[in-house]
Amino acid sequence: MSVLSLIIKREFIAKVRNKSFIVMTFLGPLLIVGMTFFIAYLSSVNKGEVKTIGVHDRASVFVNDFKDSEDIKYVNLSSLSYDKAKDSSSNAFEGLIYVPEVKNIEELATKTTYISDDSPKMDFLMALQRTIDAKLNKENLEKLGFNSDTIEKAKIKSEVQFAKFSGEDGLKFLNEIKIAIGFAFGYLIMMFIIIYGNMVMRSVIEEKTNRIIEIIISSVKPFKLMMGKIIGTSLAGILQFLIWIVLGGAIMIGASFFMGGNQEAIATSQITAEQAEVATNFMDQIHLYMNEIPVASILISFVVFFIGGYFLYSSFYAAIGAAVDSETDSQQFLMPIIMPLMLAVYVGFLTVMNDPHGTVAVVFSLIPLTSPIVMLMRIPFGVPLWQLALSVVLLYGTFIFVVWFAAKIYRVGILMYGKKPTWKELYKWLKY
Amino acid sequence: MSNILEVQNVVKQYGDYTALNNVSLQVPKGSIYGLLGPNGAGKTSLIRIINQITMPDSGVVLLDGEKLKPEHVQYIGYMPEERGLYKTMKVGEQCLYLAQLKGMPEAEAKKQLKYWFEKLEIQGWWDKKIQELSKGMAQKIQFVVTVLHNPKLLILDEPFSGFDPVNANLIKDEIIELNKKGTSVIFSTHRMESVEEMCDYIALIHKSNKLIEGKLEDVKRQHRTNTFQVGIVTNNIEGLMLQLTHKFTLNQTNFKSLNDDLKLEVHLGQYNSNELLSILTQFGQVTHFVEKIPSVNDIFIQTVSQ
Secondary structure, eight states: OOHHHHHHHHHHHHHHHOHHHHHHHHHHHHHHHHHHHHHHHHHHHHHTOOEEEEEEETTOSSTTTOOOOSSEEEEEOTTSOHHHHHHHHHHHSSEEEEEOOOSSGGGHHHHOEEEOSSOOOHHHHHHHHHHHHHHHHHHHHHHTTOOHHHHHHHOOOOOOOOBOTTSOBOOTTHHHHHHHHHHHHHHHHHHHHHHHHHHHHHHHHHHHHHTOHHHHHTTSOHHHHHHHHHHHHHHHHHHHHHHHHHHHHHHHHHHHHHHHHHHSOSOTTSOOHHHHHHHHHHHHHHHHHHHHTTHHHHHHHHHHHHHHHHHHHHHHHHHHHHHOSSGGGGHHHHHHHHHHHHHHHHHIIIIITTOTTSHHHHHHTTSTTTHHHHHHHHGGGOOOHHHHHHHHHHHHHHHHHHHHHHHHHHHHHTTOOSSOOOHHHHHHHTTO | OOEEEEEEEEEEEETTEEEEEEEEEEEETTOEEEEEOOTTSSHHHHHHHHTTSSOOSEEEEEETTEEOOGGGGGGEEEEOSSOOOOTTSBHHHHHHHHHHHTTOOHHHHHHHHHHHHHHTTOGGGTTOBGGGSOHHHHHHHHHHHHHTTOOSEEEEESTTTTOOHHHHHHHHHHHHHHHHTTOEEEEEESOHHHHHHHOSEEEEEETTEEEEEEEHHHHHHHTOOOEEEEEEEESOHHHHHHHHHHHSEEEEOOOOOSSOOEEEEEEOTTSOHHHHHHHHHHHEEEEEEEEOOOOHHHHHHHHHHO
């Protein structure tokens, strides 16, 4: 067996056998699924609460328009005096909607007041304003001599269809789906780099603190040791990700089946024709979307950019591990690595969503430190081939340079003990 | 006798600091070679170059007559001063891994490992993790790892530091046995008594330069001071002293003796030992007459402080 594959094998086994790795691999999906359901549960608990709100509307302008809903109940307090209504509302109710008596009904647009000590929920406020708008609009129209029913009938709700110049039918929500896919992959790469880059760093530091490093590099070149570490760790990481996907999927399906089964007494075994039709329709829909999204090119570029980005960053991590004596010392060197990663995610979030082919998005998808994330976010929208090619060339070019650079730091750093190096010293090591 | 290792005019600089200044060494095949020098003299730098951990800026290193190349790592067994093992890895797996890194096939490594485990009576440790072993036990494993691949040349940097006396002795015996079987050994140390006991050749490195190199006896011969320790039973001490101080320089000294004698250290200077002896015999009975041979320690201190 070649020396490199020996090192890869050892690193892989060491990672996989590690207790915290095993625990995280099997507990991770449980935690995430558990968290999801916990949050779902919490919001369902929230829903059960019914809030009561008083309405003081002497002129009975709106009182019939406030309809009770699942979580809000309205109580008409118009018969009481304003002060009494306020008192009882502040004692017993969530709040009071006060509609003053005015000469001109239009004044109500600004004079209606919601009185409460708690600031109202956003959607409640919106609904309240919508109700007032609708009522006042209707009143206004009728005052001008229009029949509001006729106008209601005359209203048209448009639904724009999507098409392509090539003549195919377009799909709605395609952009949203593309954004979601791009983000999922971009985010995945970032997480992977941070988690497993850190693992590479820790394993370098471990060899240093164990003092075994000098024995190892009297047998193998530091460069091979570094590469073996990076590859071995990433293989362990990929294994962990695969287990997560499989396990997480299984738990999700199992859990939702369990929850669903509880609600509707189990009639699921007999699928009605209607349900079957819905299901096939759904499958057709998915199929249509799949045709629209460049699945193959997304997967291929995911692999290409993933490998490039991960290797690029882990070389940095390895160099940092070699330069310091303990993990606590690594913080000052880690900042400059995390920054571009965060930048990539935020830039991707802010620019790619608005304009996938705008200047900022294009530039950041070419810069090697941000390209693995930003480019993956752009790919579902179709990226010109020359940009893709340029980005890959830049990424791998930088990767080779950084590996060379990291190997130099690594070679010197692993034999240095005792003092925390400064940036200036790291620069000096490059010249040894 | 040919040389297992030749270092020719090696220069190594770290930035502005010169770690090795034109150093040359010859390590004869089958010898135990002591590489001496104070801390920071450049020993470790030299050893790292021999192990191809770092490259010299200029100069050549020949192993068994061949210029150093990557495959040579399998002929060298190296125990660095800063040493350790993977704490969470099992003993057996760890030894196999390190032997395989040196280019040894797995099956052969297993066989060798069995031999050593039996020899050091540690068969039961195969599945233990290093962190479960005591420090002394881990040191034994460390030694096994160093010699497992049957190196032609053993390089041991401060081999006995950190070993308890029992283990140190055990390891010393193993080293001597390996040497008898033909393995050449380079010792880097500043523990002089082990040098005195084991080494055939020594070299002294100080402030990046090699100051002394050669066979241990030759080096000692070069550093003899023409001083004799003398014991004599006499009743005319004053007369004797008068005679002696006339020709020689004298010092007080002490050594073990059963007689109630006068003990002196005599520098011969331009005279020879017979002249000293003939004076002594005129005054009484000579009970002790030995040339004072410089110890490695004396040579070391003398050379370094010059």
